[in-house]
Amino acid sequence: xxxxxxxxxxxxxxxxxxxxxxxxxxxxxxxxxxxxxxxxxxxxxxxxxxxxxxxxxxxxxxxxxxxxxxxxxxxxxxxxxxxxxxxxxxxxxxxxxxxxxxxxxxxxxxxxxxxxxxxxxxxxxxxxxxxxxxxxxxxxxxxxxxxxxxxxxxxxxxxxxxxxxxxxxxxxxxxxxxxxxxxxxxxxxxxxxxxxxxxxxxxxxxxxxxxxxxxxxxxxxxxxxxxxxxxxxxxxxxxxxxxxxxxxxxxxxxxxxxxxxxxxxxxxxxxxxxxxxxxxxxxxxxxxxxxxxxxxxxxxxxxxxxxxxxxxxxxxxxxxxxxxxxxxxxxxxxxxxxxxxxxxxxxxxxxxxxxxxxxxxxxxxxxxxxxxxxxxxxxxxxxxxxxxxxxxxxxxxxxxxxxxxxxxxxxxxxxxxxxxxxxxxxxxxxxxxxxxxxxxxxxxxxxxxxxxxxxxxxxxxxxxxxxxxxxxxxxxxxxxxxxxxxxxxxxxxxxxxxxxxxxxxxxxxxxxxxxxxxxxxxxxxxxxxxxxxxxxxxxxxxxxxx
Amino acid sequence: xxxxxxxxxxxxxxxxxxxxxxxxxxxxxxxxxxxxxxx
Numbered sequence: 001x002x003x004x005x006x007x008x009x010x011x012x013x014x015x016x017x018x019x020x021x022x023x024x025x026x027x028x029x030x031x032x033x034x035x036x037x038x039x040x041x042x043x044x045x046x047x048x049x050x051x052x053x054x055x056x057x058x059x060x061x062x063x064x065x066x067x068x069x070x071x072x073x074x075x076x077x078x079x080x081x082x083x084x085x086x087x088x089x090x091x092x093x094x095x096x097x098x099x100x101x102x103x104x105x106x107x108x109x110x111x112x113x114x115x116x117x118x119x120x121x122x123x124x125x126x127x128x129x130x131x132x133x134x135x136x137x138x139x140x141x142x143x144x145x146x147x148x149x150x151x152x153x154x155x156x157x158x159x160x161x162x163x164x165x166x167x168x169x170x171x172x173x174x175x176x177x178x179x180x181x182x183x184x185x186x187x188x189x190x191x192x193x194x195x196x197x198x199x200x201x202x203x204x205x206x207x208x209x210x211x212x213x214x215x216x217x218x219x220x221x222x223x224x225x226x227x228x229x230x231x232x233x234x235x236x237x238x239x240x241x242x243x244x245x246x247x248x249x250x251x252x253x254x255x256x257x258x259x260x261x262x263x264x265x266x267x268x269x270x271x272x273x274x275x276x277x278x279x280x281x282x283x284x285x286x287x288x289x290x291x292x293x294x295x296x297x298x299x300x301x302x303x304x305x306x307x308x309x310x311x312x313x314x315x316x317x318x319x320x321x322x323x324x325x326x327x328x329x330x331x332x333x334x335x336x337x338x339x340x341x342x343x344x345x346x347x348x349x350x351x352x353x354x355x356x357x358x359x360x361x362x363x364x365x366x367x368x369x370x371x372x373x374x375x376x377x378x379x380x381x382x383x384x385x386x387x388x389x390x391x392x393x394x395x396x397x398x399x400x401x402x403x404x405x406x407x408x409x410x411x412x413x414x415x416x417x418x419x420x421x422x423x424x425x426x427x428x429x430x431x432x433x434x435x436x437x438x439x440x441x442x443x444x445x446x447x448x449x450x451x452x453x454x455x456x457x458x459x460x461x462x463x464x465x466x467x468x469x470x471x472x473x474x475x476x477x478x479x480x481x482x483x484x485x486x487x488x489x490x491x492x493x494x495x496x497x498x499x500x501x502x503x504x505x506x507x508x509x510x511x512x513x514x515x516x517x518x519x520x521x522x523x524x525x526x527x528x529x530x531x532x533x534x535x536x537x538x539x540x541x542x543x544x545x546x
Numbered sequence: 547x548x549x550x551x552x553x554x555x556x557x558x559x560x561x562x563x564x565x566x567x568x569x570x571x572x573x574x575x576x577x578x579x580x581x582x583x584x585x
Contacts, residue, residue: 071577074577078570081566081567081569081570084566085567088559088563089563093556213580213581213584213585214584216585218580219581220577220578220580220581221574221577221578221581263556264556265555265559266555268559272559272563275570276569279570279573280573
């Protein structure tokens, strides 16, 4: 990166810290710290909700995925708008009128302290580890791009974020999220502009799009009903609906966001903003990945985008094999470019298939040399484009956008962890009658402590690919079951505390059995299975325990 | 902090909900058509 790019990055990170600290002036009470005194406008809450979901891995991972497979991942979000409508009609007015601090607080009013504590505990465990992963995943990518060590990269992301979240509370989180969303969207749009400019130097855009279509990258909707296929229209609409209901309706990191809104109407508007914008935004990111594929179709791309092991491979026993693959790859890339320019679709596709095969062979050489069986370069495609093809200044801003996304995704989770810790555990079970200033101090300490914990998890998780997968899957183990508990609480009067508690345990046990006993069932369906089991078992046990 | 009447503001938004669902259906249809057009 040039000195100008470094300057942009440093100015941006400094601005985030300064702005976050500025917000701390308005957080002298616990309600101000965790809920912004229920005073935020809908558009700020809406942008904050979207920023929390848009992690750095969404930017680099999703574009990389679209580079390789196209737009189909968008189906994952098909259930979200429907979920937002259902939540606007049910949960939003309920939580806002109940004037709770956490979603789980309501479960004690409806059932008992057991159910509240169990659900809040599940949230804390899941979120604490996922927060570490949310920090670790971009740190691995950024550390390779900037040639930094992973611990140093984790700290560069985490220190400003923990700093402004600890001092400024949810106000700092929400207002920095707003700025970060603007930075991310601006940078993505600018990248799209540069990509289209680069592609149209060689071929007309319509011609390039038809090539992308020929490779199957524009096949966004898969109408087959196949439980084993992760992303289909049906898994997105049904499994995704239950995942979104659970995530936005029962996960404190999201519920806390809309509890900060000025009114029920403003909270609804904030969720409906996601309903309108989320799929187009995701298409922007996936479309960028497809454009990166087209861009590299008209010039020689790197054989592998993740260059972390270049020196090791060059000095290793398979160096000659790798060099040979590189020569074949360069020749074949030239053939593909020529076929693409000549609009010879059949030759383009044949050449593209050979390039894919050569890339797979090169990745195998890296794995054989280094022993790293999890080696993948999906997350490095877009960062490679950024650092080698964007103009000076925009590179720094784009790297800042990746930092921004990493910070905005984790700051919301950090604030939610702290609110559940203080409200559902510390105040409920340990120190029940202290004054507001005491709880405010405890909240700030709790935020900083969770931030520290997340840094440790991130440094450990960065070298444990399997751990990242386990943590990601963990969410789907309990999300559906917690949703089932909320369905029992909100939609039935007959459910009892014992029914809800037993239902929760049964739901998680069934989902775990399905996950390990029937691994061919895609994880999005776990959310539906968990919710249905909790409701059925909960109602059955309630009829005996009344 | 005391309750303010504004926080209870709860107006029906049926039109907005219908708009969300219609726009989503149109997006899915457009994406399906895009895939068919270029397959």
